[in-house]
Every structure is written in structure tokens, then in C-alpha cells.
Amino acid sequence: xxxxxxxxxxxxxxxxxxxxxxxxGHDVDQADDGDVALEMIVEKxxxxxxxxxxxxMPAMDGIEMAKTAVKDFPDLKILLMTGFAEQxxxxxxxxxxxxxxxxxxxxxxxxRQAVKAALETERP
Numbered sequence: 001x002x003x004x005x006x007x008x009x010x011x012x013x014x015x016x017x018x019x020x021x022x023x024x025g026h027d028v029d030q031a032d033d034g035d036v037a038l039e040m041i042v043e044k045x046x047x048x049x050x051x052x053x054x055x056x057m058p059a060m061d062g063i064e065m066a067k068t069a070v071k072d073f074p075d076l077k078i079l080l081m082t083g084f085a086e087q088x089x090x091x092x093x094x095x096x097x098x099x100x101x102x103x104x105x106x107x108x109x110x111x112r113q114a115v116k117a118a119l120e121t122e123r124p
Contacts, residue, residue, distance in 0.1 A: 001025035002049035002119055007037040007065070008081075009057040013104070017052065020108045021115055034060030038068055046073030050118055052111075055082040055101070063094065070097050079118040081106070 053062035
């Protein structure tokens with residue numbers, strides 16, 4: 001299947017999401033902040049099929065991570081997630097960088113479907 005990087009500072013959300021994606025056969029790496037994720041993306045030379053990242057995180061938010069990552073890896077698919085309406089609005093002008101924003105909280109089925117759709121989508 002695909003290799004997915006799940007980025008969220010909330011360990012329970014990150015673990016739940018990673019397990020959901022592993023059920024579908026994906027290889028999943030995890031990062032607890034945007035700066036860590038960016039290092040992992042660089043280490044793998046952008047070889048992730050999808051980066052699924054929370055927007056609001058302490059050191060580097062998902063929007064900044066996405067903007068920085070696509071400078072070096074323009075074909076990288078990025079799907080953001082957030083539980084905050086204002087964060088979703090902040091991401092609305094990123095349509096050329098990200099595929100979509102998944103609202104939190106989400107169910108197991110919701111996130112599995114969102115990831116499946118993102119993987120099938122052509123890069124924006």
C-alpha cells in the first residue's frame with residue numbers, strides 16, 4: 001500500500017489515526033510536531049505518499065510545515081486536519097498546496113475514507 005506520515009501533537013489522536021491507517025495496510029510513520037515531520041520528510045527525500053497533519057501544533061503548525069515541505073518536494077500530497085474552525089479558514093487559501101482539511105473529531109471510517117480519497121487525488 002502507501003507510506004503515510006501522521007503528524008499530531010496529541011498522542012491519542014496520532015495513535016488512533018495511525019492504527020486506522022495500518023488496518024488498511026499502509027506503512028505509517030508518526031511525528032509529534034511539524035518541525036519533526038519536516039525533518040522526517042527531508043530524511044526520506046519526500047518519499048511519503050501522503051502527509052496527514054494537524055494544523056495547530058506547538059513548535060511548527062501544519063500550515064507552515066506544508067508550505068516548507070512543498071518548496072523542496074512539490075509533488076508531496078498533504079492532507080490537513082483540525083478541530084478549530086478558524087484554523088480551517090486559515091488553510092482555505094492553500095488549495096495549491098494541500099488536498100483538503102479533515103474536521104476533527106473524526107471516526108475511524110471518516111479518516112480512512114479521507115486518506116483513501118487523498119491518495120487517489122492528483123496533486124493540487
